[in-house]
Amino acid sequence: MVSYVLRTGEKGSSAPNTREQIMRAVEELGYKTDFAARALRTGKSRIIGVVLPRINQGYLHSLVMELEEAFRNYGYSLFYSYFHSGDERHKSFGDAMDRMSAMNVEAIITPGLQDNMPDMSIPVIIWGNDRKGYDCVYPDKTAFGFDVIKRLYENGHRRILVAGIIEDSRYAAMKEAMCRYGILEQAHFFDGVASAKNAVVVMREIAGMELRPTAVVFHSDEMAVSGIFEAYRLGIKVPQEISVIGYDNLPIGTWVAPMLTTYDQRFDVMAKELARVTVCRLKNPDVPRLSVGIEMNYIERKSFIAITH
Amino acid sequence: MVSYVLRTGEKGSSAPNTREQIMRAVEELGYKTDFAARALRTGKSRIIGVVLPRINQGYLHSLVMELEEAFRNYGYSLFYSYFHSGDERHKSFGDAMDRMSAMNVEAIITPGLQDNMPDMSIPVIIWGNDRKGYDCVYPDKTAFGFDVIKRLYENGHRRILVAGIIEDSRYAAMKEAMCRYGILEQAHFFDGVASAKNAVVVMREIAGMELRPTAVVFHSDEMAVSGIFEAYRLGIKVPQEISVIGYDNLPIGTWVAPMLTTYDQRFDVMAKELARVTVCRLKNPDVPRLSVGIEMNYIERKSFIAITH
DNA sequence: TTGTATGCGTTATCAT
DNA sequence: ATGATAACGCATACAA
Numbered sequence: 001m002v003s004y005v006l007r008t009g010e011k012g013s014s015a016p017n018t019r020e021q022i023m024r025a026v027e028e029l030g031y032k033t034d035f036a037a038r039a040l041r042t043g044k045s046r047i048i049g050v051v052l053p054r055i056n057q058g059y060l061h062s063l064v065m066e067l068e069e070a071f072r073n074y075g076y077s078l079f080y081s082y083f084h085s086g087d088e089r090h091k092s093f094g095d096a097m098d099r100m101s102a103m104n105v106e107a108i109i110t111p112g113l114q115d116n117m118p119d120m121s122i123p124v125i126i127w128g129n130d131r132k133g134y135d136c137v138y139p140d141k142t143a144f145g146f147d148v149i150k151r152l153y154e155n156g157h158r159r160i161l162v163a164g165i166i167e168d169s170r171y172a173a174m175k176e177a178m179c180r181y182g183i184l185e186q187a188h189f190f191d192g193v194a195s196a197k198n199a200v201v202v203m204r205e206i207a208g209m210e211l212r213p214t215a216v217v218f219h220s221d222e223m224a225v226s227g228i229f230e231a232y233r234l235g236i237k238v239p240q241e242i243s244v245i246g247y248d249n250l251p252i253g254t255w256v257a258p259m260l261t262t263y264d265q266r267f268d269v270m271a272k273e274l275a276r277v278t279v280c281r282l283k284n285p286d287v288p289r290l291s292v293g294i295e296m297n298y299i300e301r302k303s304f305i306a307i308t309h
Numbered sequence: 310m311v312s313y314v315l316r317t318g319e320k321g322s323s324a325p326n327t328r329e330q331i332m333r334a335v336e337e338l339g340y341k342t343d344f345a346a347r348a349l350r351t352g353k354s355r356i357i358g359v360v361l362p363r364i365n366q367g368y369l370h371s372l373v374m375e376l377e378e379a380f381r382n383y384g385y386s387l388f389y390s391y392f393h394s395g396d397e398r399h400k401s402f403g404d405a406m407d408r409m410s411a412m413n414v415e416a417i418i419t420p421g422l423q424d425n426m427p428d429m430s431i432p433v434i435i436w437g438n439d440r441k442g443y444d445c446v447y448p449d450k451t452a453f454g455f456d457v458i459k460r461l462y463e464n465g466h467r468r469i470l471v472a473g474i475i476e477d478s479r480y481a482a483m484k485e486a487m488c489r490y491g492i493l494e495q496a497h498f499f500d501g502v503a504s505a506k507n508a509v510v511v512m513r514e515i516a517g518m519e520l521r522p523t524a525v526v527f528h529s530d531e532m533a534v535s536g537i538f539e540a541y542r543l544g545i546k547v548p549q550e551i552s553v554i555g556y557d558n559l560p561i562g563t564w565v566a567p568m569l570t571t572y573d574q575r576f577d578v579m580a581k582e583l584a585r586v587t588v589c590r591l592k593n594p595d596v597p598r599l600s601v602g603i604e605m606n607y608i609e610r611k612s613f614i615a616i617t618h
Numbered sequence: 619t620t621g622t623a624t625g626c627g628t629t630a631t632c633a634t
Numbered sequence: 635a636t637g638a639t640a641a642c643g644c645a646t647a648c649a650a
Contacts, residue, residue, distance in 0.1 A: 001636055003629060013635060032411050036354065037627035039345035040642050054374055056560065058367020065363055068391055077412070079388065082377055102341050103386070196564040226564040232541065233566050251365065252561055255505040255535040257542050310620055312645060322619060346643035349626050 006033075039104060047079050048278060049105035051096045054082040057222075059248055059267075063127075066271035067109070074279050079103055094118050107278050112136065123281045127274060129169065130291055135281055137273045139265045140293035145173025147298065148217055148245060148263070153181045155306035157215045157243065163190035163202045163227075164219025174217070187213075194219035196226035203230035206242070214242060214307055221246040221253050221262055228256055228303065243304040249297075258302035269294050315342070348413060356388050357587060358414035360405045363391040366531075368557055368576075372436075375580035376418075383588050388412050403427050416587050421445065432590045436583060438478065439600055444590055446582045448574045449602035454482025456607065457526055457554060457572070462490045464615035466524045466552065472499035472511045472536075473528025483526070496522075503528035505535035512539035515551070523551060523616055530555040530562050530571055537565055537612065552613040558606075567611035578603050 112126035224246030253260035533555030562569035
């Protein structure tokens with residue numbers, strides 16, 4: 001009777017009197033449903049696994065907090081497992097996934113960076129990019145690529161430098177956009193990991209150019225901030241001589257001078273969508289693949305200005 | 310027999326042949342012990358709860374990753390719960406703790422910021438400061454306070470400004486140290502939350518002073534970086550005119566120019582100690598209170614220089 | 619060295 | 635509307 005009342009509440013066919021008695025006892029005794037017993041009986045843990053790279057980048061923390069909130073609304077808890085992204089990346093990733101199975105998680109959320117994903121008997125939802133064969137939630141980098149070039153062009157910029165991991169899908173879109181505007185020839189692409197150090201390298205290269213670009217689009221706010229600092233050191237004025245655009249919308253973007261113009265991945269929306277997609281997949285395993293692209297937010301600040309010819 | 314062999318391995322008194330057969334079957338069937346069933350039977354979840362403030366600060370992520378690794382070495386998993394640090398702080402914190410009990414966590418790790426901690430039937434280990442009545446692991450802020458003033462004094466600094474949350478224990482130590490060196494009279498203390506914005510305020514105040522301090526000690530790297538930027542804007546040269554010292558050793562400290570001299574809380578050590586203390590308390594509930602202060606690391610970089618009189 | 623039986627707390631089914 | 639009972643998978647005490 002207790003179990004029945006607790007589950008059905010007012011809706012079940014139980015006597016009001018019985019209900020009250022039960023609820024009072026629950027209150028008095030501080031009864032809480034035992035998680036392990038329920039999981040054992042139902043075969044469902046109500047836990048979702050989140051597999052993340054073990055990198056010291058604060059933006060992951062933002063995502064985690066949003067995920068916690070989004071999944072809590074569906075009554076799910078999250079369980080994390082970090083993998084090393086160094087040499088033994090593949091093995092470490094496999095281990096992380098294994099730890100998940102041992103915990104009876106009902107689904108796994110992971111960035112889709114791995115080349116060969118281990119087979120899983122539970123749903124795997126990819127976060128960050130669109131990967132064939134998996135449910136995915138990701139920032140719409142193609143739209144971003146077009147948008148940023150469009151903004152630059154419409155504000156008079158013609159010589160644009162782009163620095164980041166060029167294989168990333170955003171850069172194909174940028175090239176395409178530049179091509180349409182007829183400014184691809186004058187563009188520079190700096191290929192390298194998105195580190196503060198590389199931003200310094202980029203800025204120094206720019207300083208040595210005969211015909212400098214009027215704008216730089218960096219792969220991350222980390223690069224952008226580092227780049228702005230190096231520009232200071234080199235005596236290049238931002239944004240008067242060169243506009244800088246970042247990507248991530250980290251807090252530091254508001255600490256620098258000039259404050260950083262950037263794009264926001266909207267982790268809040270992304271987390272909500274991840275939760276929605278995950279729950280949908282769990283409820284209905286046969287639904288066709290879900291793929292959700294999220295439009296990024298342009299954050300207008302001071303490191304980007306229009307130029308006049 | 311299976312259960313016995315799995316638990317005792319080579320050490321139990323089981324026939325080698327039986328062992329092999331069992332291990333082979335485990336391999337073939339991909340058997341994994343069911344987490345929920347074990348937790349139900351033993352009454353132990355092998356999960357530790359971690360309660361954290363819901364703030365968008367990257368250093369928490371560093372701590373989380375170190376904790377994951379440290380506890381994994383003891384066979385524990387971590388379960389997180391975030392509380393809002395706004396108006397309804399107290400209620401939100403209580404909720405977070407409740408969620409932990411429902412998960413059957415064996416102990417809880419939390420920053421000891423709450424005024425009144427809810428009573429818990431499980432061990433609570435405080436992270437970040439030394440709190441009476443609880444096992445604690447924290448950076449030794451007193452040693453830090455003395456160390457930073459000593460370094461400044463020995464490098465010729467006499468007029469020092471300190472900006473942060475003055476009730477924090479580090480500042481008592483600083484005052485004590487300044488008193489010993491006879492420079493307390495010339496010191497300034499700026500009391501306020503450790504925000505980038507406040508660092509700007511501080512720098513502007515400094516700019517307006519007749520007799521400017523020769524060094525600023527900020528409460529956090531966030532403040533320090535923001536302060537360095539504002540110094541740029543105000544035309545104050547760092548470190549020639551003013552030395553800047555941070556606290557946290559965030560990655561951004563290496564992106565700025567000059568690179569930030571700071572102190573590192575050593576999250577790796579802290580996490581290891583937290584795991585050690587937690588496991589110790591669980592194994593032996595009657596051991597006297599454990600209190601572990603961790604010495605911070607001085608990170609020498611370029612934002613701090615000696616001055617000559 | 620191995621086999622058997624019990625119960626952890628829950629939910630679901632069936633009987634009343 | 636309520637009561638009785640089985641079963642989830644495991645660890646363990648005890649018997650053999």
